[in-house]
Amino acid sequence: MCDECGCGDVDHTHTNDPSHDHDHGHSHGHSHGHSHDHDEKVVLSVREKVLARNEELAAKNRLWLAEHNVTAVNLISAPGTGKTFLLERTLERLQGRVGCAVITGDQQTDNDAKRLAGKGAPVRQIETQSACHLEAQRVGDLFEEVIQDETRILFIENVGNLVCPTAFDLGENFKIALLSVTEGEDKPLKYPALFSLAPVTIVTKTDLLPHLDFDMEACRENLRKVHPGMFVFELSAKSGDGLDGWIDYLEKLG
Amino acid sequence: MHELSIAQSIIERVEAIRAEHEASGIASVQLQVGTLSGVDPYALELAFSVAVERTLYADTRWDIESVVARVKCRTCGRTTAPDGPFPICMNCDSTDIAIVTGRELMIDTIEVKQDEEKNHV
Ligand SMILES: [Zn+2]
Numbered sequence: 001m002c003d004e005c006g007c008g009d010v011d012h013t014h015t016n017d018p019s020h021d022h023d024h025g026h027s028h029g030h031s032h033g034h035s036h037d038h039d040e041k042v043v044l045s046v047r048e049k050v051l052a053r054n055e056e057l058a059a060k061n062r063l064w065l066a067e068h069n070v071t072a073v074n075l076i077s078a079p080g081t082g083k084t085f086l087l088e089r090t091l092e093r094l095q096g097r098v099g100c101a102v103i104t105g106d107q108q109t110d111n112d113a114k115r116l117a118g119k120g121a122p123v124r125q126i127e128t129q130s131a132c133h134l135e136a137q138r139v140g141d142l143f144e145e146v147i148q149d150e151t152r153i154l155f156i157e158n159v160g161n162l163v164c165p166t167a168f169d170l171g172e173n174f175k176i177a178l179l180s181v182t183e184g185e186d187k188p189l190k191y192p193a194l195f196s197l198a199p200v201t202i203v204t205k206t207d208l209l210p211h212l213d214f215d216m217e218a219c220r221e222n223l224r225k226v227h228p229g230m231f232v233f234e235l236s237a238k239s240g241d242g243l244d245g246w247i248d249y250l251e252k253l254g
Numbered sequence: 255m256h257e258l259s260i261a262q263s264i265i266e267r268v269e270a271i272r273a274e275h276e277a278s279g280i281a282s283v284q285l286q287v288g289t290l291s292g293v294d295p296y297a298l299e300l301a302f303s304v305a306v307e308r309t310l311y312a313d314t315r316w317d318i319e320s321v322v323a324r325v326k327c328r329t330c331g332r333t334t335a336p337d338g339p340f341p342i343c344m345n346c347d348s349t350d351i352a353i354v355t356g357r358e359l360m361i362d363t364i365e366v367k368q369d370e371e372k373n374h375v
Contacts, residue, residue: 040367040368040369041281041365041366041367041368042275042277042365042366042368043363043364043365043366044271044275044363044364044365044366045362045363046271046361046362046363046364047360047361047362048267048360048361049359049360050260050263050264050267050285050359050360050361051260051263051359053263054263131256131259132256133256133259163256163292164256164292165256166292167256167260167291167292167293167359168256189340192290192340192341193290193291193292194292196290196340196341224349225340225342225349226340226341226349227349228349228350
């Protein structure tokens with residue numbers, strides 16, 4: 001039993017901070033006016049994960065995907081890594097070989113969805129408006145529409161942002177980080193949250209390497225510093241260099 | 255800035271808990287944010303100041319406790335607290351580690367305001 005109020009609730013504690021008694025007087029219309037001396041504070045122990053709801057839905061998505069024999073990858077990168085372009089090339093190469101589907105998150109336009117259409121894979125777009133990441137619910141809501149009997153790989157193209165999407169599990173099998181050679185080899189050290197979670201990183205736009213001061217060896221080292229055993233692809237969707245390895249990998253995945 | 259949507263989901267949960275306890279308001283909320291959670295405590299604080307405007311929670315105090323990262327090393331077996339932004343064993347520099355703490359993003363406690371009469375019913 002509680003010593004202070006005798007209410008029988010052992011899980012709460014009281015704070016007697018008189019300086020707070022009148023702080024909140026007028027923000028929440030009490031029907032009984034000014035009886036704030038009778039207000040008392042009770043501390044509830046909650047111990048609850050903030051993203052518990054998203055995690056529950058992500059777990060549901062994960063189960064659904066497993067039951068339908070689909071491998072889902074969550075592609076996360078900063079804006080301008082050429083994620084959509086790589087996905088275009090990837091769908092073209094996999095067409096007729098591995099059943100693919102795409103869910104793409106876009107903050108304003110539906111350009112990404114248009115670019116990805118007509119390559120043999122159903123594409124659905126989520127307009128995230130001001131949100132900087134996808135959440136499990138809206139992704140899961142599209143599964144029935146986008147995934148067909150023959151679908152083996154679902155690409156989830158997250159909103160261009162290295163930080164926010166990392167915190168939201170979508171129910172994917174794993175995350176893939178993309179990093180373009182224009183971004184600098186220290187990026188993995190600056191964004192360890194993503195790179196330590198993603199088991200695979202794709203270094204994109206390698207066709208630009210001759211024009212840049214990018215140290216690929218240092219980049220690989222940094223990636224493995226943050227994530228030992230990181231699987232790294234180095235490729236150019238434009239020239240096609242390195243694309244074969246990525247496509248082989250996906251074929252084995254599917 | 256995902257801190258804003260995180261602040262909004264915290265406010266939604268707090269509102270549900272307040273309603274459940276028939277409390278008249280919330281004096282304070284204690285949150286735990288790990289240094290590896292991907293959430294910036296300063297951005298979160300700022301997000302609250304925006305998200306609570308014209309709500310019942312405009313005067314609620316949001317206490318954000320930062321939880322320091324601790325990692326257990328698979329190479330030397332020690333548990334250490336890395337001082338940098340990425341998880342590494344401070345004893346032997348190994349990166350083959352398991353994260354023990356630092357990924358938290360939790361509502362720890364909520365201090366609800368209750369009318370005395372109601373509390374004794
Ligand atoms: Zn060690």
